[in-house]
Amino acid sequence: MDWKTLFLSPEGRIGRQSFWIGWLVLLGVNVVAGWIPFIGWALSLASVYASVCIHSKRLHDMGQTGWWQVLPWVLGPVLVFGAAISVGVMPAIAALTNGEPEVSALTALVGLFVSIFIAFAVWLAFTLWVGCSLGQPRENKYGAPPINPMAVTV
Numbered sequence: 001m002d003w004k005t006l007f008l009s010p011e012g013r014i015g016r017q018s019f020w021i022g023w024l025v026l027l028g029v030n031v032v033a034g035w036i037p038f039i040g041w042a043l044s045l046a047s048v049y050a051s052v053c054i055h056s057k058r059l060h061d062m063g064q065t066g067w068w069q070v071l072p073w074v075l076g077p078v079l080v081f082g083a084a085i086s087v088g089v090m091p092a093i094a095a096l097t098n099g100e101p102e103v104s105a106l107t108a109l110v111g112l113f114v115s116i117f118i119a120f121a122v123w124l125a126f127t128l129w130v131g132c133s134l135g136q137p138r139e140n141k142y143g144a145p146p147i148n149p150m151a152v153t154v
Helices: 003-008 016-033 039-061 066-096 101-132
Strands: none
Touching: 003 016, 003 039, 016 039, 016 101, 039 066, 039 101, 066 101
16 A cells, blocks of 8 residues: 555555554644644645545444544534533523522533543544454455555555
8 A cells, every 4th residue: 555545545445554654644744734824724634534534444444334433523523512612601591590600610611621531532432443453354345455454655
């Protein structure tokens, strides 16, 4: 498997080592992109597609559909967004109902931190599941097993 196929095609299968190499490269790109305004943001958006490609191929190697990666991409932001909204809404409701807005704000803030932790835990668990699970040793509906599941060529 070459670099172009690894990062730009969601088709086929890759082994665990190729997945982790691609994942670490994308992590490095995103860290560096975070230091560069505007161009870095564009690189980060492009790396989302590359991430979808490597996760899809790895899921295919496990005999799973690439759509499983929707779970952490949707669940995490929904949890965090809902908790962030509650930080503003709960104190307002408490103030309108003669409650204690300070306690409501503190409770909502704790809920936000718990939601962020859960979102991170879901993302981490998903990444470890995809990166550490064994692939199917025989051909599956996504193609033949990787010829050399331990390498990415230059």
